[in-house]
Amino acid sequence: MRLPEKPAILEVRHALRAWISEYAPGPELAVALSGGADSIAMTAAAAAEIRTVHALVVDHRLQDGSDVVAAQACEHALSLGCATATVLNVDVDGGGGMEAAARAARYEALDDARRGVPVLVGHTLDDQAETVLLGLARGSGGRSIWGMSPYEQPWGRPLLSVRRSVTRQACTELGINPHDDPHNSSPDFTRVRLRTEVLPLLEDVLGGGVAGALSRTANQLREDGSCLDSVASRVGARVVEESAVSVAALAGEHPSIRRRVLRTWLQEHGAKGLTDKQLRAVDDLVGRWRGQGGVAVGGGTPNARLVVRRERGRLRAGLEGTGPDDERRV
Template identity: 65%
Template sequence: MTVGPLPEGPALLEVRHAVRRWVRAHDDADAGVAVALSGGADSLALTAAAVVEAGPVHALVVDHRLQVGSGDVAARAAERARALGCASAQVLPVTVEGQGGLEAAARRTRYEALDAARADRPVLLGHTLDDQAETVLLGLARGSGPRSLAGMRAYDAPWGRPLLGVRRTVTERACTELGLPPYRDPHNLSPEFTRVRLRTEALPLLEQILGGGVAEALTRTAAQLREDGDVLDELAVELLTCASTGDELDVAALVDAPPAVRRRALRAWLLRRGARGLTDRQLRAADDLVGSWRGQGGVALGGGREGVRLVVSRRRGRLSVGFVGEQSGSNNCR
């Protein structure tokens, strides 16, 4: 099967223009890109547009092996990629396992496989405006702050998302214009997944109640929060530079900073020191060691190992991070 010159339909042109703008904005794409291709409408339309707009395109098809016949689906997607003109098409069989539920485990495994196979190229992902709206709603429900509500970036190296301004209905129509029926993943219709229920129930209901335009409004909000967050992050870097004294932080350099900036600086520092899965509660407790100091003990963080905990504590005007044994640290950590 070989696909001829791309049709000039309005939907496919919209996808092409989105990819063209992304490529022109990012020098990393000059030597070609990889595209994560599932065979669904979003990634199929993205692949077709990228072949024309982004130079050499290398398709990466992840086979999660979660459904009977998934290997055949992956092989057909790779065949379509070659027919569209991709320089190469590689199927990546993976084993989905680990904590966090099926959705989270599959996502983590998929990104690891793509990262290992991309050969230093940026990887284009088929996330659309609708995916961005769903991501913002998920962040809102989790109460995880503006960083989560800011949604996905158009480029968070090596992951590129040219279609964040394109509706899912457009990629569907683009596939129709191409004459390529997309693969319909049964998991995308399964109500056991939170994102599916957002897509099929919550967002349509919000559109009905609020009179439309909800997805676009959510993505605009995300863009505004990203812009504000970028400024706060820059201020936090400056603060962290001033407060750093080797592996410790000088409390005097932190105490008068605005809490929003100070917490961002603390978050960056704690992540560098080995903290994992840092929650808002933990971050605020760590910030209290600076802004609400009462002589309290250290704060236990995620990132320890068996039998010990990772703890941030204050002593003699400095913050430090270290490992504390379960028994020896039990009276000092919270």
């Protein structure tokens, strides 16, 4: 299909070209197509700019008629020039909340079906701003407000500089009526309330440009954080010996580097859901040592906690039993 030379679809194509130029993903890609405006605009641009595009349409089967929506999305994909269009049916168990469960099921299905090629997803600048605000609410440090990366293999996000209004206008230019998911307007979801209540209020109070400012802030923090992570990786290679951290070797580093080293080390030992408070408590075993006891962090098993202790100048992490079938620290 030859795309119209109109402003909105051209903006989407230019954003995709810039992404391709930076990340050089290759001549074959997949797109995650929901049938909504963002993913349709992205799919149209991808089919015009990339040699071979495969559309992957996830049907969560959470609403009546979702199969019809999925079939129509496939029709759009093929009419726009995609080489293939496939519906992926998933089961959503609701564990951890419906929104999180649907996301997990969606990404698992996309990963299974992508056949080794990157997958483009249609997150926009507005989605990025919402993600940053959600990260601010968690208050777990700079990493929580990095927002989404343009490319975290295999997931590509070429539209993070494009407003949601542009993708909708692009669909109008294409003559396609996108599907509007009722979940995207339901106040039951925090992200929807950010979209419909919080961001418009911030734009009004602060005089506009808030979404763009949040996105730029995320980009800058991600770039700075990536640099610090690289430094921390080199430090970690020097201070971690036989699964233990040398306190003397790490103590002289800046706290931001220390905590990055410790975060990576803890994750390698099975830590999950690390909070800023937990990480700082572990860092205190290095930088503010007063003989304090061990620090429990997220992870472990139903009968054992993951605990970090300082012993003979080293930090060691292991399981400490809490139930009848105690698992002892290793």
